[in-house]
Amino acid sequence: DAGVIQSPRHEVTEMGQEVTLRCKPISGHNSLFWYRQTMMRGLELLIYFNNNVPIDDSGMPEDRFSAKMPNASFSTLKIQPSEPRDSAVYFCASSRTGLGAEAFFGQGTRLTVV
Amino acid sequence: GQQVMQIPQYQHVQEGEDFTTYCNSSTTLSNIQWYKQRPGGHPVFLIQLVKSGEVKKQKRLTFQFGEAKKNSSLHITATQTTDVGTYFCVGGGSQGNLIFGKGTKLSVKP
Numbered sequence: 001d002a003g004v005i006q007s008p009r010h011e012v013t014e015m016g017q018e019v020t021l022r023c024k025p026i027s028g029h030n031s032l033f034w035y036r037q038t039m040m041r042g043l044e045l046l047i048y049f050n051n052n053v054p055i056d057d058s059g060m061p062e063d064r065f066s067a068k069m070p071n072a073s074f075s076t077l078k079i080q081p082s083e084p085r086d087s088a089v090y091f092c093a094s095s096r097t098g099l100g101a102e103a104f105f106g107q108g109t110r111l112t113v114v
Numbered sequence: 115g116q117q118v119m120q121i122p123q124y125q126h127v128q129e130g131e132d133f134t135t136y137c138n139s140s141t142t143l144s145n146i147q148w149y150k151q152r153p154g155g156h157p158v159f160l161i162q163l164v165k166s167g168e169v170k171k172q173k174r175l176t177f178q179f180g181e182a183k184k185n186s187s188l189h190i191t192a193t194q195t196t197d198v199g200t201y202f203c204v205g206g207g208s209q210g211n212l213i214f215g216k217g218t219k220l221s222v223k224p
Binding site: 033035042043044045048055056091093095102103104105106107108 | 147149156157158159162202204211212213214215216217
């Protein structure tokens with residue numbers, strides 16, 4: 001398995017533009033997580049899906065952020081409109097369902113909003 | 115909400131010195147995991163602790179889970195430059211979500 005695949009690896013966009021980040025989890029994993037990492041706030045859990053259903057989205061900053069998981073092999077995180085303060089590294093991770101299951105992280109998407 | 119606090123935030127050591135990072139939770143944890151993130155990389159799973167008072171070792175790394183399952187520690191003996199990175203403890207939420215601590219950034223001076 002190629003592991004968790006995220007695209008793009010880097011994204012530079014202008015303030016106000018829509019940004020879509022993509023994630024392909026490891027086949028057979030039922031849980032998917034989106035995290036945002038910044039120097040100031042560390043690794044923040046944005047949303048957690050289990051069997052394609054959002055279980056906990058309390059970390060989604062505001063209405064500008066939305067996440068979908070239309071099937072077991074694909075998820076998107078969309079920011080519309082983007083703002084400079086959204087600049088961060090966004091990680092997607094997946095794991096098998098169950099408490100304490102090891103999470104595998106993608107390489108991350110480095111987003112810069114200018 | 116559930117929080118996992120981790121200290122110290124930064125630690126600078128001379129190569130060969132020991133290093134310890136501590137993790138505390140306000141609530142009882144079902145399990146705790148530890149991850150390492152190298153500079154510019156992504157978090158990588160190190161280990162999971164489940165039982166009260168559990169101690170596990172991986173070469174120079176020793177992981178402990180407190181008796182009350184509210185705290186944990188990671189100790190590295192005789193640090194090496196390859197140990198550089200940020201170490202995160204991760205509490206397992208009741209819904210299966212993973213709550214990361216802020217991490218401890220370790221730098222090792224050769």
